[in-house]
Amino acid sequence: MREREPRALDAAGLWAYAVKALAGRAYSIGELREKLRLRAGRAEDVDGVLARLKDDGYLDDRRFAEGFASARLANDRLGRTRVIQDLRKRRVAPDLAARTVRQVYDGVEEEALIEDWVRRKYRLAPREALFQSDRDMAAAYRRLQRAGFRTAEIVRVLKRFARNSELLDDFEPPEEPEE
Numbered sequence: 001m002r003e004r005e006p007r008a009l010d011a012a013g014l015w016a017y018a019v020k021a022l023a024g025r026a027y028s029i030g031e032l033r034e035k036l037r038l039r040a041g042r043a044e045d046v047d048g049v050l051a052r053l054k055d056d057g058y059l060d061d062r063r064f065a066e067g068f069a070s071a072r073l074a075n076d077r078l079g080r081t082r083v084i085q086d087l088r089k090r091r092v093a094p095d096l097a098a099r100t101v102r103q104v105y106d107g108v109e110e111e112a113l114i115e116d117w118v119r120r121k122y123r124l125a126p127r128e129a130l131f132q133s134d135r136d137m138a139a140a141y142r143r144l145q146r147a148g149f150r151t152a153e154i155v156r157v158l159k160r161f162a163r164n165s166e167l168l169d170d171f172e173p174p175e176e177p178e179e
Helices: 011-024 029-039 045-054 061-076 079-090 092-105 111-121 134-146 151-161
Strands: none
Touching: 011 029, 011 045, 011 134, 061 079, 061 092, 079 151, 111 134, 111 151, 134 151
């Protein structure tokens, strides 16, 4: 049996669809634009619906980015780089994403975040059993990079946790661009 194609919506249908989508979760303008384009009967209706949503205060990328970044910091305790990447995947403008994350993370000590992250992710391992081998150290380093932390801070924190911190003495972190 073939799946039914969703029917194309007119401007009023798109409006109702957008409001219902926004009731479920927050969207950036770019995300919602893509979602509406898939359902629009006429492509030109999408911009009108988006403009109306912005005018009525339902859609605001700055507010979306602030809420998203604040939630990622408070709940997931991720690094700045990861939050910027996630905002960009959500189709937030690059400058807005970087500016918002810089503002939300202002005063946040990244090394403290990394320490918390290590303690959370390795809470069942005894302190003296952490990162005993090169392999364990490399795996932790990669996980921390994926979590959005900067190389220099990762190395400093891993040195404090590592059984054999000399492994990291010769490590030269690559140059990282400032946000």
